Amino acid sequence: MKIYTLHKKQNLPITLDQAWGFLSNPKNLKIITPEYMGFNILSGADRPMFAGQIIQYLVTPVLGIKTKWVTEITHSVDKHYFVDEQRYGPYALWHHKHFIKEIDGGVEMEDIIDYKVPFGWLGQLVHPILVKPKLEEIFNYRTKKLETLFGVYKVK
Structure with a gap:
């Protein structure tokens, strides 16, 4: 059983x-997901994360195939981090950690x-020919979209 890791960091002036x-x-x-993925939240987004x-969600990750994706927020520490895990969806395992920390001039x-x-x-x-490039594309889109929404910040 091979487990892969995708690791991304981004700095923003917020x-x-x-x-x-x-x-x-x-x-x-939905705002930071590429439009072609047809991302649509079906339920569970009616209150702040906990x-x-x-x-x-309904999402079309590859080859135009609509997929239902169910995630659970398993951990959340206010203004520090949260973790979402797939309960049902396209992956055999999905464990996504989001960390946020203050840095000089932003986060x-x-x-x-x-x-x-x-x-x-x-x-x-x-x-390597389908899944990894698609994930890189999705997270690169996310990076650019957040830069557009909040501005670009370069670390010295």
């Missing part, structure tokens, strides 16, 4: 309160995603 306010609102996930929250946001593709060796075979 306050910790602004960053947490945006990221802890599940409805904002541990135990179940959120259901550093860090995403660490540990995931496993389905279908055993066949999934591992398509991972």
Whole structure:
């Protein structure tokens, strides 16, 4: 069983309160997801994020195939971090840690995603040509969208 990791960091010139306010609102996930993915929240986004929250989505991650995705917020520490885990969806495992910390002139946001593709060796075979590039594309879009929304900040 191969577990992959995607690790991204981004700095933005906003306050910790602004960053947490945006990221802890599940409805904002649609804003930072590429439009072609047809991301639609079905339920669970009616209140600010909390541990135990179940959120259901419809998403089209690859090849135009609509998929239901159910995640649970398993951990949440106000203005520090939260974790979402897939309960049902396209991955054999999805564990996504979001960290936020104050830095000089803004915040550093860090995403660490540990995931496993389905279908055993066949999934591992398509991972480098389909899954990994798609995840990189989605998170690169997210980075650019957050920069557009909040401005770009470069660390010295």
